[in-house]
Amino acid sequence: MSExxxxxPAKGSPEPGLGHGLEAPAARATIPCPKCGTAVRxxxxxxxxxxxxxxYQCPSCAHEQRHGGTCxxxxxxxxxxIASVLAAKKAEADVIHERLERRSTLLKNVLTVPFTLGIPxxxxxxxxxxxxx
Ligand SMILES: [Zn+2]
Ligand SMILES: [Zn+2]
Numbered sequence: 001m002s003e004x005x006x007x008x009p010a011k012g013s014p015e016p017g018l019g020h021g022l023e024a025p026a027a028r029a030t031i032p033c034p035k036c037g038t039a040v041r042x043x044x045x046x047x048x049x050x051x052x053x054x055x056y057q058c059p060s061c062a063h064e065q066r067h068g069g070t071c072x073x074x075x076x077x078x079x080x081x082i083a084s085v086l087a088a089k090k091a092e093a094d095v096i097h098e099r100l101e102r103r104s105t106l107l108k109n110v111l112t113v114p115f116t117l118g119i120p121x122x123x124x125x126x127x128x129x130x131x132x133x
Contacts, residue, residue, distance in 0.1 A: 059085065 030039040035052035045055045056068045059081050063073035070077050 029042040031042050031054070032038070033040050033047040033050060033052055033054065035047060036050040038047060038049040040047050040049075040054065046053060053068070055064050055066065056078065057064050058071040058074060058076060059078060060076040061071060061074040063071055065072050068078055
């Protein structure tokens with residue numbers, strides 16, 4: 001006389017269809033390089049193959065975008081902005097350079113003497129090494 005008990009109360013029924021993580025990993029998204037077509041990571045600043053610029057950062061507000069030209073956020077013209085910044089920096093550097101130049105002319109002359117004397121020695125050293133070969 002052996003009768004099976006109906007069902008099995010010890011085992012709970014697991015929920016079917018859930019718990020499968022099949023979402024696409026968003027962090028590994030790639031974009032094709034506009035220049036050579038290589039798939040490069042979406043977050044890359046330059047193409048890994050042809051080094052084309054893929055991201056442009058606004059020099060004024062640091063906003064990042066896919067194209068150069070003008071900033072989507074603050075409307076600044078990249079080239080104009082950079083040119084003006086460089087021009088200002090160059091003018092500044094020229095003034096500083098000129099001041100240093102005047103001040104250090106004497107010092108420079110003193111410093112360049114051993115250097116100019118040293119060059120013939122170095123050259124003759126290499127030439128003699130070369131000819132010995
Ligand atoms: Zn490329
Ligand atoms: Zn901007």
